[in-house]
Amino acid sequence: MCGIIGIVGKEEVADRLLDGLRRLEYRGYDSAGVASVHDGAIERRRAEGKLANLAKELVAEPLPGTTGIAHTRWATHGAPTTSNAHPHATQEVALVHNGIIENFKPLREELIARGRHFDSQTDTEVVAHLVSELVEQGASPQEAVQQVLPRLHGAFALAILFRRHPDLLIGARLGSPLVVGYGEGETYLGSDALALAPLTQRIAYLDEGDWVVITREGAQIFDRDNVPVERPVTLSGVSGAMIDKGNHRHFMAKEIYEQPVVVAQTLRSYLRRMENQVALPDMDFDLAGVRRITIVACGTSYYAGLIAKYWFETFARVPVDIDVASEFRYRDPVLEPGGLALFISQSGETADTLAALRHARAERQIIAVVVNVPTSSMAREADLLLPTHAGPEIGVASTKAFTCQLAVLAALAANLARVKGRLSPEEEAEIVYHLSEAPAAMNDALSHDEEIEAMAHLIAPARDVLYLGRGQDYPMALEGALKLKEISYIHAEGYAAGEMKHGPIALIDDAVPVIVIAPSGPLFEKTVSNMQEVQARGGKVVLISDAEGIAAAGDGCMATIEMPRVHPLIVPLVYAVPVQLLAYHVAVAKGTDVDQPRNLAKSVTVE
Numbered sequence: 093m094c095g096i097i098g099i100v101g102k103e104e105v106a107d108r109l110l111d112g113l114r115r116l117e118y119r120g121y122d123s124a125g126v127a128s129v130h131d132g133a134i135e136r137r138r139a140e141g142k143l144a145n146l147a148k149e150l151v152a153e154p155l156p157g158t159t160g161i162a163h164t165r166w167a168t169h170g171a172p173t174t175s176n177a178h179p180h181a182t183q184e185v186a187l188v189h190n191g192i193i194e195n196f197k198p199l200r201e202e203l204i205a206r207g208r209h210f211d212s213q214t215d216t217e218v219v220a221h222l223v224s225e226l227v228e229q230g231a232s233p234q235e236a237v238q239q240v241l242p243r244l245h246g247a248f249a250l251a252i253l254f255r256r257h258p259d260l261l262i263g264a265r266l267g268s269p270l271v272v273g274y275g276e277g278e279t280y281l282g283s284d285a286l287a288l289a290p291l292t293q294r295i296a297y298l299d300e301g302d303w304v305v306i307t308r309e310g311a312q313i314f315d316r317d318n319v320p321v322e323r324p325v326t327l328s329g330v331s332g333a334m335i336d337k338g339n340h341r342h343f344m345a346k347e348i349y350e351q352p353v354v355v356a357q358t359l360r361s362y363l364r365r366m367e368n369q370v371a372l373p374d375m376d377f378d379l380a381g382v383r384r385i386t387i388v389a390c391g392t393s394y395y396a397g398l399i400a401k402y403w404f405e406t407f408a409r410v411p412v413d414i415d416v417a418s419e420f421r422y423r424d425p426v427l428e429p430g431g432l433a434l435f436i437s438q439s440g441e442t443a444d445t446l447a448a449l450r451h452a453r454a455e456r457q458i459i460a461v462v463v464n465v466p467t468s469s470m471a472r473e474a475d476l477l478l479p480t481h482a483g484p485e486i487g488v489a490s491t492k493a494f495t496c497q498l499a500v501l502a503a504l505a506a507n508l509a510r511v512k513g514r515l516s517p518e519e520e521a522e523i524v525y526h527l528s529e530a531p532a533a534m535n536d537a538l539s540h541d542e543e544i545e546a547m548a549h550l551i552a553p554a555r556d557v558l559y560l561g562r563g564q565d566y567p568m569a570l571e572g573a574l575k576l577k578e579i580s581y582i583h584a585e586g587y588a589a590g591e592m593k594h595g596p597i598a599l600i601d602d603a604v605p606v607i608v609i610a611p612s613g614p615l616f617e618k619t620v621s622n623m624q625e626v627q628a629r630g631g632k633v634v635l636i637s638d639a640e641g642i643a644a645a646g647d648g649c650m651a652t653i654e655m656p657r658v659h660p661l662i663v664p665l666v667y668a669v670p671v672q673l674l675a676y677h678v679a680v681a682k683g684t685d686v687d688q689p690r691n692l693a694k695s696v697t698v699e
């Protein structure tokens with residue numbers, strides 16, 4: 093949430109900063125800005141709205157300079173206006189910030205009392221003034237930053253530019269990610285390696301509390317006690333080519349279509365086909381000794397966790413507690429030392445999930461992380477790192493990361509069941525077989541794209557939509573509702589099918605489409621009974637099931653979507669596809685901004 097980049101360069105930086113922002117736009121896109129030092133003065137260009145507006149601004153008024161910083165914003169404090177856009181500047185310094193300065197109010201009052209004037213409503217501007225004040229009093233950039241950092245509470249990644257030091261930038265991180273990139277006679281700062289990919293692959297990840305002085309010659313890193321430290325330089329391996337949509341109209345469509353491939357890619361690292369076994373990376377704790385699992389995540393990743401709860405409990409008979417990360421810490425959960433805490437995240441940077449992970453670590457839990465970005469903070473803090481191999485997910489609505497998470501979680505559940513003595517080799521072979529079949533079944537699901545597109549107009553005019561499912565299809569109903577609301581702005585609710593009669597049934601009329609997720613199986617009859625309660629009240633149903641289910645209950649539905657008949661374990665992987673496609677086509681029919689829906693950001697690095 094908010095992306096930052098900085099360059100101390102040999103050549104002009106404005107175009108390269110803008111290019112970096114394009115690669116960071118997934119983190120926030122309600123305003124953007126750049127600043128550089130030129131001829132002894134700080135210059136800024138900022139614009140409200142998408143990056144294209146800043147690009148126009150830079151054409152109208154080019155920004156000279158070989159050292160600069162840039163920012164793309166997801167607003168937390170202050171509306172997304174030009175005056176609240178970063179960089180925030182005084183005459184002496186300019187800075188960009190990702191995170192929240194929680195104690196900004198007292199700091200602001202203190203600064204106002206000393207006669208400082210504020211131009212924005214942001215929390216960030218206090219940092220610019222605090223650093224500037226010290227610089228104006230004669231402190232060096234290093235001295236000023238060193239004195240200011242301990243005064244800031246909350247989370248930050250900062251990049252700071254100094255008028256009198258045109259060949260230097262200072263970066264700092266606490267709670268928000270920041271990397272240093274090493275080029276040929278140039279040095280960079282960025283929120284992630286992706287932002288810097290066209291500039292360099294040589295990346296150092298700053299640790300919590302680190303701050304860094306970068307010049308053309310390189311970087312000097314200090315830890316939170318201001319002791320000079322070395323952080324390993326690794327090759328990021330991220331492609332420098334601009335991530336593109338292929339022949340799809342939106343990243344979301346491309347990512348939905350990539351699923352069979354990336355799920356197969358992910359499964360390859362967790363299945364040993366020849367031995368008919370699931371396999372996990374080496375771990376230095378005894379998985380068989382795990383007596384309870386605590387799952388923590390946010391949003392779509394949380395729904396993946398809810399599905400996995402069914403698997404851990406069914407296959408391994410290990411009890412699971414599950415929480416959304418923003419609630420976890422604050423309810424003071426009872427965690428027995430030695431328990432397994434499992435965190436699920438696409439980005440690996442979600443502030444609530446990261447804070448929950450650290451809380452669990454302090455409570456002496458073993459930390460397992462299912463994550464898509466292997467260099468992320470969560471990945472680096474894991475005892476057991478379980479990567480998904482979905483590749484960069486750019487569309488704000490999570491799709492391929494979700495199904496890859498499910499693939500990893502299914503393998504983990506099977507592994508746990510085996511080490512607990514609850515899975516025979518034959519049963520394990522069956523699981524390996526069915527998981528290996530998932531990519532083909534997902535391909536089959538994708539072949540219904542045109543039908544789903546054709547039925548999107550039935551849903552697009554609705555004000556409210558209900559999703560119903562039972563058992564592991566209940567979290568899928570929650571995920572369906574989340575997908576629809578976040579990209580089409582239609583109010584949608586996911587409900588456990590049997591719970592509908594305890595309230596939401598009052599909403600049913602012919603204007604509220606109800607999407608029922610009901611593969612054939614032991615729960616089918618019960619879900620269909622609930623579906624009939626909807627139909628009896630004039631409700632319009634879209635039934636997602638297999639041929640058998642549709643033959644048994646499809647009559648009287650407004651529409652049906654036929655999925656291949658698959659093993660219950662891979663139902664969530666396969667049924668995710670129509671659920672995603674439906675949300676996608678409804679959003680396209682409504683003309684919303686599918687990849688960058690309003691008010692959202694890809695990576696939520698504030699609590």
Ligand code: F6R
Pocket residue numbers: 390391392393394436437438439440441442445488489490491574575578694695696
């Ligand atoms: C919904 C969506 C969000 C994320 C949530 C967690 O489509 O993308 O709900 O799932 O913000 O993000 P990660 O997985 O990066 O921790």
